[in-house]
Amino acid sequence: MNSILHAALALIFALTLWQGIVWGTGVPHFILPGPARVGAALLDNAALLVRQAGFTLSNLAMGLTAGITLGILSALNLAMSRSARLFLRPLMVFAQAVPIFALAPIVTLWLGYGAPSKIVMVALVTYFPITSAFFDGLMRLPPGLDDLTRQMQARPWHRLLLVQLPHALPALGSGLRLAAVQAPFAVIIAEWVGASRGLGHLMLLSNGRGQVDLMFAALFVLAAISLCLFQATDRIARRWDRDR
Amino acid sequence: MNSAPALHLSGDLCVAGRVLCQALDLHCQARAWTALLGPSGIGKSTLARLICGLPCPAHLGGGITADDGVSLQGRTTLMAQTDQLLPWADVLANVTIGARLRGTRPDRARARQLLEQVGLAEFAHRRPATLSGGQRQRVALARTLMEDHSIVVMDEPFSALDAATRATMQDLAARMLQGRTVILITHDPLEAARMASRAFLLGPDGARPVDVPQTPTPRGVSDPATLDAQAALYRRLMAQGQTA
Numbered sequence: 001m002n003s004i005l006h007a008a009l010a011l012i013f014a015l016t017l018w019q020g021i022v023w024g025t026g027v028p029h030f031i032l033p034g035p036a037r038v039g040a041a042l043l044d045n046a047a048l049l050v051r052q053a054g055f056t057l058s059n060l061a062m063g064l065t066a067g068i069t070l071g072i073l074s075a076l077n078l079a080m081s082r083s084a085r086l087f088l089r090p091l092m093v094f095a096q097a098v099p100i101f102a103l104a105p106i107v108t109l110w111l112g113y114g115a116p117s118k119i120v121m122v123a124l125v126t127y128f129p130i131t132s133a134f135f136d137g138l139m140r141l142p143p144g145l146d147d148l149t150r151q152m153q154a155r156p157w158h159r160l161l162l163v164q165l166p167h168a169l170p171a172l173g174s175g176l177r178l179a180a181v182q183a184p185f186a187v188i189i190a191e192w193v194g195a196s197r198g199l200g201h202l203m204l205l206s207n208g209r210g211q212v213d214l215m216f217a218a219l220f221v222l223a224a225i226s227l228c229l230f231q232a233t234d235r236i237a238r239r240w241d242r243d244r
Numbered sequence: 245m246n247s248a249p250a251l252h253l254s255g256d257l258c259v260a261g262r263v264l265c266q267a268l269d270l271h272c273q274a275r276a277w278t279a280l281l282g283p284s285g286i287g288k289s290t291l292a293r294l295i296c297g298l299p300c301p302a303h304l305g306g307g308i309t310a311d312d313g314v315s316l317q318g319r320t321t322l323m324a325q326t327d328q329l330l331p332w333a334d335v336l337a338n339v340t341i342g343a344r345l346r347g348t349r350p351d352r353a354r355a356r357q358l359l360e361q362v363g364l365a366e367f368a369h370r371r372p373a374t375l376s377g378g379q380r381q382r383v384a385l386a387r388t389l390m391e392d393h394s395i396v397v398m399d400e401p402f403s404a405l406d407a408a409t410r411a412t413m414q415d416l417a418a419r420m421l422q423g424r425t426v427i428l429i430t431h432d433p434l435e436a437a438r439m440a441s442r443a444f445l446l447g448p449d450g451a452r453p454v455d456v457p458q459t460p461t462p463r464g465v466s467d468p469a470t471l472d473a474q475a476a477l478y479r480r481l482m483a484q485g486q487t488a
Contacts (some may be wrong), residue, residue, distance in 0.1 A: 144328040147298050151322055152391070154345035162344055166332045 033213040041213035042220065048202070053221050056198040059115050060187045060225070063122020067179060070123065071130030072172070078131075079138040080160060092131065100125050101189050108194040118190040118198070125186035126179035133178070137171025138164045173237030180233035184226040199225075248394035248425040249312040250274040251295070255305020257287045264290070267450045268304070272442075274311065277418075277426040277461060279436035281454070281477065282446030283484065288429045292399040295427060296322040310395075320395040325403055327384040329372040335359065336368040339386045351390075358386040362416060378409040382416070389420055396421055399429045411465050414439055418462040433477035437470045438463045445480055454480055 015035045021027070022034035029037055042049065078084050104121055111117035141149075141164060149159045191200025199218050206214035251272040257265040264287040272278040280288050293300040295308055297317055310316055329338050339359060340350035359365050362382040372380055381401060388396060398417075402410045410432075418439060430436055436443045436454075439461050444451040454477060457469040464470060 144324060144326045145330070147322065147324070148328045148341070149345060150298055151296060151320075152342040152345045153318060155347050158345045158347050162341065163330065166330070169332075 030210050030212050033216060037213045038216040038220065041211075041217040045214055045217060049199075049217060049221050052197060052199050052202045052218070053225065055115075056118075056187055056191065056200065056222075057225060059118035059190075059198070060122055060183055060229070062115075063119040063187065064126055064179065064183050066119065067123040067126030067183075068130055068176070071127045071175070071179075072134060074127075074131045075134035075138060075168075076160070078135050079164065080156065092128070096128050096132070100128070101186070104189050104193045108190065113194045113196050117193075118187050118195070121186045121190040122183050125182045129178040129182065130172070130175040133175030134168055134172040137168030140171075141167055169240040170237075173240045176233050177230070177237055180230045181226075184222065184229065188222065247312075248275045248423060249310035249314070251308060251310055251316075251395065251425060251427070253291065253295075253304060253306070253308050255307065257290065257302060257304050259287070259290065259302045264302070264448070265446055265450065266448060268306070270444060270451050272425060272427055274425055275423050276441035277421075277428055277439050279428045279430055279440035279443040279456070280446055280451070281430060281433070281436055281443060281481065283481075284431075286446045286448070288446060289399050292322060292397045292427070292429055295395070295397050296320045298322065316395065319393050320397060321388045321391045321393045323384055323388050323396060323398045323401045325400045327372070327380040329380055329383055329387075331372055334369045334371055335364060335375075335383050338372065338383055339390050341387065342391050355386070355390055358389050359383075361420065362386045376409075378405050378413060381405065381413055385413075385417060385420060393424075395425045395427075397427045397429070400431060402435070403431060410435070411438075415462050433474045433481065434465070434470070436477060437473035438465065443477075445477075445484065447484055 019034050019036065022029075022032060033041075074088075078088060100121075103124065104117075107120050107124075108117045111120060138160070145163055145167065149163055154163070187198075188200040188203075191198040192204060195201040199222050202218045203215050203222075206212070206218065251270075253268055253270040253272070255268060256263050257268060264285075270278075270280075280291065282288055287302065290300055290302040291304070294302060294304055295316065297320065308316060310319075330341065333341070336352070336355055336359070337344075339355045340352060343350035356365070356368065359368055362385055364379060364382050364386070367375065367379065367383075372383065375383070384401070401417075402413050405413060414435065428435070428439055437456055440456050441458075441461065443454045443456045445454050456473050457463060457467075459467075459469060
């Protein structure tokens, strides 16, 4: 309860400072609108914002689901198969060296302005941190536990499910946290490169039309989505952390 | 449990071409405790790993053989200094982990019976983190017995416990491991004097037998013969330390 109070106080302070700067410097509202103006834009365009946020959010959710699922499956596959490790590891290291965001124009070129290019960008951006964090967790079994599974003549799949997987959950949690931070970036960048809907599209559009207050309103909605996403992920990951 | 064999370890113990311990010729009696003492770095833990067939960079020239002529594979259990408990699994799940790792049905009734014998009946559903060091080693002991192998190698399993808990654990282990061939690696002269039917002091030029009382084990902590043997062992260890 106390932490919520502190957060509220910090928010009020920041808003006051912001309004103070707007009043003090007399900066025109098409450069920096005050919080009151942005608040009004939020309320006036509530329906529009909800609609655009819905599109962004659904792409975010689908991309995350795809990225997380593929990431977990890849890590399990790499952990279980030596040949997969030999062939795929160098490829993965190379792929990680490519700045994924730079691929956005190509992905849009191939998949168009609709939802698929956004989903693929989010999936691409979340796939690598999840695969690499989870794979590391699976492979870095403490020597004592490794000895234990050898002594007990564990079958590979049973070893994976009963020892490696639970041991790797905190590492998977770190991967998920990273993914949760990166995913909103990916979806917005994909929308900037080319989209006909979504919060990123709305930001570009309102910027072009000089509706800076609406642009800020969209930014706030986006920040709220990112924050909720990270908090939800962190809550899951923390439960896994405690198990260690 | 099949009837427990005697073990014979012989030859030079080498790591990467360097001889740690020369011309070993160790006879470990069947169904009795053999203690191995010696300075750190002489290869005691390495021997434990070799007996248990665990990966280690060392090589024993003459190999390790059982007097019944059967391979040691699948007949040994290591009880290490760290308890190797799975932190995310409860006590009962830890005791039954061997069968589950091999993909067979664990005998839960027997696991509960063993937990009762080590005095942890009411802890079956507790996590290892909520147990004391002594209780954790009791779980490890129950897990060792659950494997029901005729050869048990103990690598300083009680060295992290306080003196009173250690003595209690020694009594318990002596009772529970009766009828098995036990190799006890220890730094503690009192432990060797209490528990061992035979004891060897390892040095660079081989293993020298040391005297322990020929009375039934575990011997009383204040038994004069035990204390004499402990004192003699201390003198041997200290003499060895001075020449090293």
